[in-house]
Amino acid sequence: MTADGARLEELWSAAAAEPPVSLFRSASCDLVTPHGPVLAAVRDTGARYLLVPIDAKHTLKEDVDGRAVTLRRQILEDDTSYNAYAALALADDRLRDLFTALCAEVVERIAAKPNQAVAALRQTLADWRSLLSGSRRTLSPSGLAGLFGELTVLRAMLEHDPGAVAFWTGPTKSQQDFHRADMALEVKSTTSLESHTVRIHGLGQLDGGSGRLLLTWVRLRPGKGRSVPDLVDEILAVTDDQAAFLSALVQAGYLETEREIYSRRVFEVAERRAFEVGPGFPRLIVAGLAGDATLAGLDNIDYDVDLESAPAAAARVDVDPIKAFLGPA
DSSP: OOOOHHHHHHHHHHHHTSOOOSSEEEEEEEEEETTEEEEEEEETTSOEEEEEEEOTTOOOOOBOOOSSEEEEEEEEEOSSOEEEEEEEEESOGGGHHHHHHHHHHHHHHHHHOGGGHHHHHHHHHHHTHHHHHTSSOOOOHHHHHHHHHHHHHHHHHHTTOTTGGGGBOGGGTOSSSEEETTEEEEEEEEOOSSOOEEEEESSSTTOOTTSEEEEEEEEEEEEEEEEHHHHHHHHHHHOSOHHHHHHHHHHTTOOGGGHHHHTTOEEEEEEEEEEEESTTSSOOOGGGOOTTOOOTTOOOOEEEEETTSHHHHHTBOOSOHHHHHHOOO
16 A cells, blocks of 8 residues: 555654664655655754655766755765665645645655656656646645635535535635625635634625525534535546536636645634624625725725624524526426
8 A cells, every 4th residue: 555645654653763873764655666765854953854765876867956855866875785866855844734645645656667666756846847846736734624624515505416516606706705696695704713804805705696696604623524626636536517517616716637746634613603784784895985085096995894793793683695696496
């Protein structure tokens, strides 16, 4: 069995727990090449490595200037052994999730072609070039939580209507996350243990115009439950338009090639609330501008709403926002 991301984390933790009697402490990834086993290793500095064995005479083209990872030829020897490795190292500890996902894919590709381990390593690095160079950023923890909240709502809608992907408009940068006829639904998610404050983006997000606008708020508990990739798989299994869904995911910033990164962050819904957004709800909208107020020259207007404030609490409704959004059965 080869190592996925979770297994690699276990191996690095196990290696780090070993007594520091040498430069590297390591654990086998249960993957053997003609030159020996692939190792998850921790250096005496605490830095994480993936060690891919190579022939002692192998001339390895090194990359020592990478922003996210480095690749060096590393010799490990003791009284009884002399082993050479292509040592892939994490250079920026802020990218630990990315490094774990990268190493998981390296291990997977080597398992498919153990006789071409270094070639598999290099091809993976080439395929991940944009992420490793920093030209592409993965979803932030808050962005991933926000996407999880929207997909949770979409997954529930699909139980009633297999075509509900058509209602998911958030990835297209529309004012609200879901639209159907004159009905709109905005989803706000938080991983905070106590806060009921939500960030509103722009003067249009809480403006339902002449239609109806519901705000659904979910508190997510990290560390248990499902991941965004889990929800993606579930939605693909029930939607009648996989192509539209996958396209929307890309627009939302989610790439399937990065699922290993996101699969390590799981959430469960701990609390839900629904609010009827309209007159009296605390919000900023164009129609609320008074006197000589004008939008000319103003941009990027974001603000916070406390959902426990008296005006917001008065707008809380005891309805299922998904059923209300979809209308009569």
